[in-house]
Amino acid sequence: GLPAPRAGEPFAVLRIPRFGRDWDWPVLEGTAVATLKRGLGHYPGTALPGRTGNFAVAGHRRTYGDPFKDFPRLRTGDAVVLTDGTTRYTYRIARSPFRTVPSDTGVIDAVPDKSPFTRPGRYLTLTTCEPEWGSSHRLIAWARLESTAPATHGKPAAFRS
Template identity: 65%
Template structure:
């Protein structure tokens, strides 16, 4: 009996240790990995942009983005002064470990249609942890090294199910018709993440429209320099 109790105790301790290590990995180490990977992606993009002459913004190119490659850097002032993440092509698990992911079948940045982007709510740096704080009128700003694109959010986050794929249509068409915010073609942005915070049974979605563009040579957009009212609340 003593041997059985001792063996059971050792198994419990081993199992408990494994659980603690897993929690540390999920809560801490994936964030360290994502921070390093995203910073590396931004550095790579900035080096590429530095070696490319800055000119007036061209029309969006028709060529598809290369899978897994960096496209742009995104800033959302509502989510923090230092919040910035790279946007890469694709939404596979290996891509979302490095930053945000562009849905491959959706429009190019700044182009007509819907430039749709996914990101983790939790783990891998928690890029969209504060997604529910987003509000109508908030700016989402992206740059591809040549142009600043400022989008404005049209409504507070919309909660839906993973099968509601119409949210990333060229003109977003959610299952709940009364949730639609656009009624015709335009230059749109969609952001998606999981809900609840530590689950994936649902999705949170925000839609935005292109509000302004600015050549990088002309400086930074005003929306990037000003904090939203009640920032951080």
């Protein structure tokens, strides 16, 4: 796999077909305010794509391009496709979005608390704010890795300069 990304650095592109053909966002390392202005953020200390553990990603519901505006539309079985330049990872949503409070950090544990998962595996957690224009709660969606394949066209367009 690729080396661990540096803070603020983009290292993958996330696509969610449910959100439309043109929906794709860079995933950057970290969840600092400045990072989330530029795309989705990978929670430091959570797994890297395709690895055993939980690859956890935060994104804004509204503001900074509204990446997760349609988050409540996610459904069990939806594909979430992540490409890191060498590999394409396809995850499948395991349950519709779940509402919780910001202090409930167990949702990004290696085996996520309150998720349908009970043993170690290769998981993805997506998090965003709830309600749409507030941040009193969080919406969480969990997915499990279904397949991996070589990335066909090298680094995604978002990384070509």
